[in-house]
Amino acid sequence: MLKKLSEEDEVLRDGLTSFYRTQPDLDLLKLCDWLAGFLSLSNEDLLLILEEESTKKRVEVIMLAMVKKGEEQNVRKQIRERIESRVGEGNRKYVLEQMLKEIKMELGVEVDEKQEEISKFEKALEGFKEELTEESEVYKKGVKELQKLKNMRPESQEYSTCLTYLNTLTSLPFTHPPSPPIGLLESSKILDSTHFGMKSVKSEILTILAQKTLNTSTPNKSILLTGPPGVGKTSLGSSIASSLGKKFSRISLAGTSSTSTLKGHRRTYVGSLPGKVIDAIISQDSLEGVIMLDEVDKISQTGGVENALLEILDPSQNTHFKDDYLDVPVDLSRVLFVLTSNDHSIIPPPLLDRMDVIHVSGYTLDEKVKIVNEHIIPKAREGTGIEVDIEEEAIEFIVKWYSREPGLRNLSRLIDKIYRKLTYAQVALSQNIPNPPSLPSSVTSSHLPDLIGRPLYDSTRLYSSTPHGVVAGLAWSSIGGSLLYIECKKIPGRETSALKVTGKLGEVMRESVDIAYTNALRVLEEYQSGNDFFNDSEVHLHVPEGATPKDGPSAGITMTTALVGLALDRPVRDDLAMTGEISLTGKVLKIGGLKEKVMAARRAGINCIVCPEGNRGDWEDFDDEITEGIEIHFAEDYRKVFEVAFMEEDYATSGY
Secondary structure, three states: OHHHHHHHOHHHHHHHHHHHHHOOOOOHHHHHHHHHHHOOOOHHHHHHHHHOOOHHHHHHHHHHHHHHHHHHHHHHHHHHHHHHHHHHHHHHHHHHHHHHHHHHHHHOOOOOHHHHHHHHHHHHHHHHHHHHOOOOHHHHHHHHHHHHHHOOOOOOHHHHHHHHHHHHHHHOOOOOOOOOOOOHHHHHHHHHHHOOOOHHHHHHHHHHHHHHHHOOOOOOOEEEEEOOOOOOHHHHHHHHHHHHOOOEEEEEOOOOOOOHHHHOOOOOOOOOOOOHHHHHHHHHOOOOOEEEEEOHHHOOOOOOHHHHHHHHHOOOOHHHEEOOOOOOEEOOOOOEEEEEEOOHHHOOHHHHOOEEEEEOOOOOHHHHHHHHHHHHHHHHHHHHOOOOEEOHHHHHHHHHHOOOOOOOHHHHHHHHHHHHHHHHHHHHHHOOOOOOOOOOOEEOHHHHHHHHOOOOOOOOOOOOOOOOOEEEEEEEEOOEEEEEEEEEEEOOOOOOOEEEEEOOEOHHHHHHHHHHHHHHHHHHHHHOOOOOHHHHOEEEEEOOOOOOOEOOOOOHHHHHHHHHHHHHOOOOOOOEEEOOEEOOOOEEEOOOOHHHHHHHHHHOOOOEEEEEHHHHHHHHHOOHHHHOOOEEEEEOEHHHHHHHHHOOHHHHHOOO
8 A cells, every 4th residue: 555655646755765764674663653744644643643552553543544545646646637638638629720720821711810800990990090080089999909809819708809899899980971961842752751741740840951951060959759659750750861861770768777778888797788879870880860769758767868868969968979888989969869759748858958849749530531541541451452442431430439549550450450350251251161251342330340349439528518517628648638527516415615626636736626716716706796605515526537647737727617607507618628727816828738639629529619828829830620610719817718618798808
């Protein structure tokens, strides 16, 4: 055992040689003591040897220790042999691969990939130097990264990271010349060919584009298209790009909660990449394209996304926009950013201030019918191969009783569903399927229940004849306008002056109730000074559809009129609806969303509308098809509202 250990362990062999030289006469006890020190025994074993007087037992302890030492040496030897074998094989494979590569390069069969990449980047940076000068931050950054790449081995992880960065940097279109602008006439034709109606929207877009025609160096100001879902905001952005002859990219911001989505990740992170704005510029290969930032009103209020958007949209900042991944300035002032939202009122004011806001309202009945005939039906026919017509009266019926939303999305789905059912009917007839559905030569309103089910709506008017204490108001939401009734009733058996309010109203609307109640008390005092209805009556004011949250100040005159009508026991006109905020002194204040509210009134068959005097300009800008047949009244204060609602000219001309 001792001989085998000494063959494996050079230190042990040298030690034994020295021991034998100093001890010509072999002393077994001294050898045991020497081996005990060499074998690094535990304190317990050393103490056992010192206490043991029997030479035989001392030798047994030493023998056990040498066995353990031998096992350890065997394990170490096996591990070492395995490692040496693997390293040797890896080195051999690497050397052979390098030799093969050199031979192929010598024969011209293969080129040096690293050198090829370096040459490509050097050529790109030469272009940058001509366009941006040697002093530019972009050029300096590129040269620095390229020098790092030259000093790296292609097998290293840092090499691929550096290569990806240089690929991204040199893909930026710094050296592309500006493209010539398209004339306004051509732009107008493109907008008209892709979107029906929208005269005011197109006019505003062309006004913004005209500025760039006269002065191409003027920085682009961002455009915000705001309106209900399905009215064509996203497709309008694409049409703007086409009308300018530019490339178009879309970035969805809905739910975005991190700035890295827009500005990229810093290169310290594994797998870091540039932000979506830089990605869009690279994919367009242009710094003058159109980039749509969709659903900007749905960004997260945390995470700093608002600040990132300010950097991108603000003309004083975006000339030197820095993506966190690239870390070099990029001029975004020539990029036209088109943003969309359903409700621009919730966009942070500093962000909204950087945009030109264009309101995209819903479509009228006539517009929807024309769009269905000219665009939706031909597309559905092409997709199914069915040449059956849908009669115009059936289209009007669908719009009125199946699809009242401002946009076209649901209407398009219904038309597609009709043609799918017609396709099934044709296939069933051709394949002799039992009890096949009928295939009409043209679709009329009588066929609609079998094709798309029963109508979803009967009427938006709860009352054909309005009772006293009830008035129809007009409301606006992010999905368009609607009719909103205000109901007031005296609670039987209650003789105390009080007001109860229900209908899931927001804080602003509850304040409007209080202001309306105060105005109703004053109007009653002015009109019938002896009427003490409110002194001994508890009134319940309710806004129907209690599960739907409601808020806003524009129901002020509607609530006042409902309370006054209840106190006077007089109904208002059956064809009347109104909208307007009321002040504590009875002034009627301007409101928003008038176009959507007027269209909601038209759908409900309302012919008479009262609105604030401050909205007269909005009304005059509306197309004739929206205002036609509507009796409009503008009120500066509540006297005019009272006159129209209760047809009382004497009170309207008298002062408070």
